[in-house]
Amino acid sequence: MGAVLALAAVVVGFVLLGPRDCGCAPPGEVRTPIPSDAALLPSDFVLTAPWEAGERRRIIRGYNVAAHQGFARPNRSNDAYALDFNLERGEPVLAAAPGVVTYAGPASGGWESFGNIVLLEHAGGVSSLYAHLDAVAVRERESLERGAQLGTAGNSGGVRTHLHLSLYRDVQLARGERGTGPFGGASVLPEPFGREARVGLSFGQCLTADDGG
């Protein structure tokens, strides 16, 4: 009887918690409705999860939560559809699509909470921002292939270690006295993401990085 109960506990535990490491919500369990007025990626735009191929990472903050709300005007970043992923400190952060580095270094002038950032400009007026980096491995005007390492994940900006990723259309970069950081433009939905379907990414969901092909 005791053995049966123990086995039952293991089975129930597995069903409820899933295999080790996870913390990932079961597929389809969590979905954020896709806002009908959201800016979308161009239809031919392929976005690759910006960490090492084959690795699975969890969304620890999704669309439009407190930390991901901004205003599309100067000195605000428009980050409604940003995603935070549970990368560890020192883990490589990769370009989510081919692009040119428009800024690499510490954010300033109101964006300090982003810490060290890389802003990449892609085709179609789309830019991607990678924030809270531990180290930055690229320079402005450098061209990056998809999957090129642009830095490592960290906790710069005074946060717990994670990767903040946001996409913009027609974003601008503040410079000089106003500091360095993105503002304006439109926050772009980061979907479809790699091989994941367009479902509305949200807290608890996990994504696997693929080769973008």
Ligand SMILES: [Zn+2]
């Ligand atoms: Zn974030």
